[in-house]
Amino acid sequence: MTRRSTFTDQSVTYGAIGATLAPDLLRYPPAGYRPAEDSVRLGSGVDRFDRAAEALMTWGIQKGTGFEVADVAAGTGAQYPGIVYDVEGAPLAEQPGPRTEERLGADGTPYIAAGMTATLRRKGRFRTRDTPVLVVYVIDEPRRIGFAYGTTADGPESGEESFILEHRDDDTVWLTIRSLLRTRGSILASRQRRKRRELTRLELRALHPAGGV
Numbered sequence: 001m002t003r004r005s006t007f008t009d010q011s012v013t014y015g016a017i018g019a020t021l022a023p024d025l026l027r028y029p030p031a032g033y034r035p036a037e038d039s040v041r042l043g044s045g046v047d048r049f050d051r052a053a054e055a056l057m058t059w060g061i062q063k064g065t066g067f068e069v070a071d072v073a074a075g076t077g078a079q080y081p082g083i084v085y086d087v088e089g090a091p092l093a094e095q096p097g098p099r100t101e102e103r104l105g106a107d108g109t110p111y112i113a114a115g116m117t118a119t120l121r122r123k124g125r126f127r128t129r130d131t132p133v134l135v136v137y138v139i140d141e142p143r144r145i146g147f148a149y150g151t152t153a154d155g156p157e158s159g160e161e162s163f164i165l166e167h168r169d170d171d172t173v174w175l176t177i178r179s180l181l182r183t184r185g186s187i188l189a190s191r192q193r194r195k196r197r198e199l200t201r202l203e204l205r206a207l208h209p210a211g212g213v
Helices: 046-056 060-064 189-206
Strands: 034-044 068-073 117-123 128-141 144-151 157-167 172-183
Touching: 034 046, 034 189, 046 060, 046 144, 046 157, 046 172, 060 068, 060 189, 157 189, 172 189
Parallel strands: none
Antiparallel strands: 034 172, 068 117, 117 128, 128 144, 144 157, 157 172
């Protein structure tokens, strides 16, 4: 697959950068890619939102699903400049800009920021798999926060995944995970899809108060 240069000093392995923001992602995905969207309620209230937001933005989902987050680098700070939509699919009146100051979690871990790079490392039964990623955008609003990253090296999957936390008007707190992925090859595609669904289930539970923060 042709690698496309992006707005940063790295390349990602797919062309539809920022596609996880599109309200019609599930209906009209780019050819050859599998879209998915899953949501889970994490509880209610400002405290639940704030605690989940800090965990989310300090790699809490990735660490909670068994990944070591290695080789973290700040990158350029640039991010995908496309339109950001609200939960009903309407463009936001005020579009969020890139983060201008570094934020830290309680343990000193820097918040995820646009342009950041990292390697997601997971040990399997027979080998350790590394997945290098690039954070392509960050959302940072009073009641909505999250990010998306894309793959930057060849592997079983190529594409983008987003993790968005919302404190809704009814005071409930929800995590939504969206992905747009292409599986390499056809022989092991069904196995990779099963592994992806299991990983998504783990990701949805990672911030839940019953098994996470």
